[in-house]
Amino acid sequence: MKCYFRLFLKKLFLFIIICNSIFNVVTGTVPPAHDWIPNEMILDRTEIPKNILLGVTIGGWSHLRHILTIANILTDRGYNVTLTKRGNFTQSQQYPKIKFISLGEKLDLSKDLEIKHLVNEKVDTGRFKAVFKNHYAAYESIFLKLKEVAETIKPDLFFCDTLNNEPCFDVAWLMKKPLVGISTTLLGLTHVPYRSDPIFGCKVNMENESFWERFRCEFITPFQFLWSYKSSFENFNKIRANYGLPSLKTPTERWQNSLFLIDSFFGFETPISLPPLYQEIGPVLPDYFPPLTPDVEKFLNSHKRTMFVALGSYLFLSAENNAKLLQSIIEVIENNIVDGVIWANIEKYRESFPSSITLSDGRIISTSNIFDNKNPNIFMTSFAPQFSILNHTNTKIFLSHSGSGSIYESLYAGTPILALPITYDQPGNAEKLESAGVALTLDKTNLDVNDIVNKVERILNDEQIQISTKRLKTLAMINSKRKYRAADLIEFTLYSSVLKQKNTIDESDNNVEKWLFKELITPDTRMGLIRGKYLDVYTAALAIIVSIILLSIFIIKNLIFGKLFKIKKSKDKND
Ligand SMILES: *[C@@H]1O[C@H](CO)[C@@H](O)[C@H](O)[C@H]1NC(C)=O
Numbered sequence: 101m102k103c104y105f106r107l108f109l110k111k112l113f114l115f116i117i118i119c120n121s122i123f124n125v126v127t128g129t130v131p132p133a134h135d136w137i138p139n140e141m142i143l144d145r146t147e148i149p150k151n152i153l154l155g156v157t158i159g160g161w162s163h164l165r166h167i168l169t170i171a172n173i174l175t176d177r178g179y180n181v182t183l184t185k186r187g188n189f190t191q192s193q194q195y196p197k198i199k200f201i202s203l204g205e206k207l208d209l210s211k212d213l214e215i216k217h218l219v220n221e222k223v224d225t226g227r228f229k230a231v232f233k234n235h236y237a238a239y240e241s242i243f244l245k246l247k248e249v250a251e252t253i254k255p256d257l258f259f260c261d262t263l264n265n266e267p268c269f270d271v272a273w274l275m276k277k278p279l280v281g282i283s284t285t286l287l288g289l290t291h292v293p294y295r296s297d298p299i300f301g302c303k304v305n306m307e308n309e310s311f312w313e314r315f316r317c318e319f320i321t322p323f324q325f326l327w328s329y330k331s332s333f334e335n336f337n338k339i340r341a342n343y344g345l346p347s348l349k350t351p352t353e354r355w356q357n358s359l360f361l362i363d364s365f366f367g368f369e370t371p372i373s374l375p376p377l378y379q380e381i382g383p384v385l386p387d388y389f390p391p392l393t394p395d396v397e398k399f400l401n402s403h404k405r406t407m408f409v410a411l412g413s414y415l416f417l418s419a420e421n422n423a424k425l426l427q428s429i430i431e432v433i434e435n436n437i438v439d440g441v442i443w444a445n446i447e448k449y450r451e452s453f454p455s456s457i458t459l460s461d462g463r464i465i466s467t468s469n470i471f472d473n474k475n476p477n478i479f480m481t482s483f484a485p486q487f488s489i490l491n492h493t494n495t496k497i498f499l500s501h502s503g504s505g506s507i508y509e510s511l512y513a514g515t516p517i518l519a520l521p522i523t524y525d526q527p528g529n530a531e532k533l534e535s536a537g538v539a540l541t542l543d544k545t546n547l548d549v550n551d552i553v554n555k556v557e558r559i560l561n562d563e564q565i566q567i568s569t570k571r572l573k574t575l576a577m578i579n580s581k582r583k584y585r586a587a588d589l590i591e592f593t594l595y596s597s598v599l600k601q602k603n604t605i606d607e608s609d610n611n612v613e614k615w616l617f618k619e620l621i622t623p624d625t626r627m628g629l630i631r632g633k634y635l636d637v638y639t640a641a642l643a644i645i646v647s648i649i650l651l652s653i654f655i656i657k658n659l660i661f662g663k664l665f666k667i668k669k670s671k672d673k674n675d
């Protein structure tokens with residue numbers, strides 16, 4: 101009896117401990133004693149200036165995801181945010197407090213021959229020459245428009261996307277306002293030798309590459325790449341000189357001492373050590389997503405193993421590849437590998453599909469029936485609430501171009517990916533996904549129906565892929581909270597700029613960034629190459645070690661020779 105009572109007490113005690121720990125974890129606000137006072141962070145924002153200008157040049161809505169999500173947090177905190185971008189767009193429902201201003205005509209990529217080449221061919225660094233030329237040719241008009249907008253808005257801070265965005269950096273510099281950059285990639289920001297990119301015809305992670313491959317990717321291809329933009333870059337500097345802008349040696353020179361927010365996360369990104377000026381804050385995902393439309397929901401609920409196909413709104417596939425993809429989609433369903441496919445955003449390319457598709461077994465299927473949604477297992481839609489589809493339990497696989505926005509949504513929702521990268525950052529993203537174990541990759545220059553069918557089957561059945569997907573889902577979820585940190589850092593930069601204005605004593609330092617971001621700038625950048633890298637100290641240490649070794653050799657040699665000599669001498673004497 102006593103024994104039972106003790107057991108009961110023990111169980112009760114355990115129960116209390118467990119309840120207590122769960123309660124603490126969930127709420128986290130239980131005071132240790134009843135009269136303890138909570139510590140609430142109340143930031144005094146009265147002195148912080150409130151006007152922020154966002155600068156983005158290219159890309160569709162998906163390229164605005166990170167910058168607008170962070171800006172939305174800032175508008176909630178009372179900041180006035182204006183987004184400037186090329187193209188004709190209307191006020192967004194999702195971001196009602198952000199003001200939009202157009203910087204002129206949107207680029208029509210489908211007419212750009214160079215983009216067409218990038219879309220259809222293998223990477224060829226030489227081809228970038230023309231891409232850079234077109235890009236820098238557009239500089240002047242955007243710069244002038246942005247300058248005009250900025251002069252009326254008078255922003256206190258510029259928040260610029262790094263991608264092709266020289267006008268934003270230059271206008272910030274001209275107006276002597278702080279600049280915070282945001283980028284989905286570390287490429288071009290910081291250099292580590294074991295990291296490269298398919299854009300240079302190399303691997304993202306050079307870990308297991310041969311000596312020659314590492315040499316080629318460290319020295320040869322980057323120089324080819326630099327060479328391909330050299331002439332247009334010189335021209336670009338000439339145009340800038342007309343507006344009193346100092347000549348830049350490299351495209352990244354302007355932001356050397358500024359804060360950069362990196363919308364990525366280790367787990368997806370190859371791990372490297374980052375300087376404090378580059379803060380990893382991704383994956384940035386919005387708080388709200390459009391819900392499933394009734395027709396998509398109905399389709400998903402009646403197809404337990406659905407594949408979602410979306411290749412972005414920005415780049416496109418060749419007609420031949422579109423036909424192969426459609427054939428693969430029909431065959432994965434016919435082979436019962438999946439039971440349904442939703443293909444988004446393809447209606448507008450309907451013209452580029454053949455009127456019929458011949459399957460591997462010789463049967464002929466009419467394309468127009470599929471586009472008119474007459475096949476009960478294939479659903480074509482021009483609007484797709486992507487995250488809600490990926491997040492649905494019946495969506496088992498995502499065939500994606502592996503743009504960063506789509507990838508983050510898929511990782512967060514825990515849906516494995518079949519990547520069909522087209523160009524720019526996409527091949528690199530696909531490689532990172534594959535090495536994280538959550539994806540397989542298709543080759544746009546050698547698309548093969550059997551290969552697609554096999555890979556879909558492998559992704560659905562491979563236990564390793566399912567485990568890695570869960571792992572990355574958790575990492576994506578916990579890291580997605582860092583968007584608030586991104587907003588905090590922008591607030592601090594604004595506050596720091598006010599304090600700088602008050603700080604009139606320190607006149608000697610006219611480089612604003614060096615003051616604004618002084619907590620983040622590592623001392624080695626001020627120490628020069630030799631002292632910064634401690635080359636002087638290491639050289640001295642090496643000299644000392646070498647001297648000691650030489651001296652030891654000398655002494656040992658003398659000792660041995662001396663002894664031998666003595667022995668010889670005494671031998672001679674004896675003789
Ligand atoms: C924000 O913008 C509104 C309207 O454009 C203006 O009335 C308000 O004063 C601005 N607030 C700040 C803090 O600049």
Ligand SMILES: *[C@@H]1O[C@H](CO)[C@@H](O)[C@H](O)[C@H]1NC(C)=O
Nearest residue numbers: 187188189190202204205206
């Ligand atoms: C934007 O497009 C709408 C219609 O799509 C048109 O009415 C409007 O004039 C355009 N605005 C600009 C600035 O081109």
Ligand SMILES: *[C@@H]1O[C@H](CO)[C@@H](O)[C@H](O)[C@H]1NC(C)=O
Nearest residue numbers: 303304305306307308309535
């Ligand atoms: C390189 O090889 C090692 C050892 O086999 C392996 O652990 C690592 O994942 C490989 N790295 C890449 C990027 O393939």
Ligand SMILES: *[C@@H]1O[C@H](CO)[C@@H](O)[C@H](O)[C@H]1NC(C)=O
Nearest residue numbers: 388389487488491492493513
């Ligand atoms: C995603 O799915 C989970 C689990 O099914 C659900 O709790 C969550 O609300 C979903 N999120 C969205 C935005 O649909």
